[in-house]
Amino acid sequence: MAVTADHTYAARLTAASVAAGTDDGSGPAWFAERWTLDGPEPYAVSLPLDRPEEAASDVLPLSDGRVLIRRRVAGRHTFSLLYPTGPGTGELPLGDLVCAELVLLPPPPDGMSAYALVPGEHTSSVWLVAGGRYGPEHVADVPGRCSGGAWLDRAGRLLALDRRLPGGGPVKAVAVDLGRGEVTPLLQITPDSDDRLLLADPDSGLLLIGSDAPGEDRLGWGVLGSCLPVRFPECLRVPGVTLTPFAVQPGQALMPEGCAVALRVDGASDSWVGIWRPAGRRLHHVAPPAGWLTGSGFWSGEGVLHLPYADGDTPCAVALLPAPADAPYRALTDDPCGAPADAPCRAAAGGTEPSAADSTPPARRPVPLGEAPLTEGSGPG
Template identity: 55%
Template sequence: MTVCATEMTTTAPLTVTADGTYAARLAGQGEARYPERWTLGGPEPYAVPLPLAQPEEADSEVLPLADGRVLIHRRVADRHAFALLYPSGTYTGPRSSGSGAGPRTGELLLGGIEAEEGLRVRLLPPCPDGNAAYALAVGDGGTTVWQVAGHGSEGPRRAAVLPGRCSGGVWLDRAGRLLSLDREQDGRVKAVAVDLARGGVVTPLLQIAEDSDDRLLTAAPDSGLLVIRSDAPGEPRLGWGVLGSARPVRFPECLRLEDAHPFAVQPGQVLMPETCGVALRVGGDGLALWRPADRYVFRLGAPAGWLGTGLWTPEGRLRLPYATAEVPCGIVGLSQPVAPPPPVHVDTPPKRAARPVPLREAPLG
């Protein structure tokens, strides 16, 4: 499974591990919020509440790990604090919002980052290795990638320091070594590859045109499929390319969608990017499916209570998590529909002469 995260405003309320076994969200309402872990790897999904003595703030973030623990990021006074939560024993106290009968919650403090003036900190998407966790800290002087879990030492560790303000965050490999960020510098936004195993060495990733803003929205390491957003065609458009390819990015007419954000790409399609199913969240709560080979977008009705994300199986089955009053933890499965014959129009090339995406310059060796 591949899950992406773009701007903070497009983050889904449920976050799924890279292997699709666990998920986590901040459940509850108002002043009675608590972390909740979902187990997705078994025959039936189920949720485990992880409340503590005090409810969580609405702006707290949670991230599932492959071992079943949940990382939480809180703003505490003048610090951004991180901790690992996990079920510990059995709770038998009175039922209340977020603290009903169920497991007690254990907490392992991981330290924090000083909350400097103007500093924005958010968690990056789950690392593909399932054990490490990273946060992005963006300030006026630049951007720092912090490893906040999985490094075996006390407190967060600086993994990379970049000039410019960065957003986005997409993993490019299965080892959790190569991270793509959208860096704003000199008035332009360009996706770059950051090698975390080499101290944060930065390499250009997208350079469609000199004066274009080029962002990477999601990537599929198995096939090399990339889904991007760029204004190289003259306006911001969704496009696709292939990691390591000399062919330029293509901008299909069918992807001319307003407020569309890809959230999952079909894994396991080795060297076959055109066959990868891509799921998009459209207009906040709408759902669309697309494959590069089809040149056609299927607009579908999302299930009631859909949590804005999902995961593909290698066989092409899309699993969508949802929560309603009747089903507090559920999964709906969809298959990629059969596309109609391709339309007669052709993909729109950039209006300016553009160098092919220099993906071969990324440190993928």
């Protein structure tokens, strides 16, 4: 399930049996479904057409209540906006792109547009597929094969992608300025490590990072614009499970270490929720509601986790889980770079020594995060 950046709407593809009394054994019929989340209670609106959707189609909600759908049709990727029209569903075609691969990027901060990534072996491209004037519009080219996607600012201009350059080599996250088409390094932990950006919070600058720099794939964190290196907390090193961050508490502009982070925890036979703060040094394991739409959810600014779920008795609901308490937060820094008093402030790899202004929210800019310590070291995490 995808959720708009302002948490007003969500959308998913869902399956239902073929109309009652007409089930011919052909299997489930897929259709788009929109959830309204900003009212007194969440509710779902089905958006079926006169033909079922393919299970491989993708949907993305917009903040005006419409839902973008991407379909694969004979080697083309087509885009349309779906919206309720009384008892039926309206459809506004937006055009198509001819390409072998295409991935919808996460909902952008403005809530009224949608972007797609077209990966290529030598060059990847970013396209505006909803919110433009005349159908899909080319926005930027990025040398190399790209994947992932995370928004770094509230303006929806800075997009982070994970890139492998032509000819091979490690995967490194880069920042793409969609206004200028410029590509700059974002993560450079070690020269040979795969450094991916998994999730970013534009308010605090908190970055959740996956890297094999410590000798194995680990989950770490850093702060955009900070001169501190990436840290790999031991509490996020859990044998036998896979941790995937999916939501960060917003509105914590000056407190990235205090942001609550929700993680999907995948074990051998089940999935559940993990909650962690960089300053807390502890991973809390929480049972999700039955029917949780696994891996989806969002935080309120007050630290309440919203988990959408649907089961046989409840077709549309959201469970509210307050973040578990950690030890009282203790200010760990008095240095303008955010460094503990007894820790050196390292310059970002490939860049210049950051100034105090670089770590303030209005002046935050993407800079490469430098070498990472292979242990927790001092400070939160």
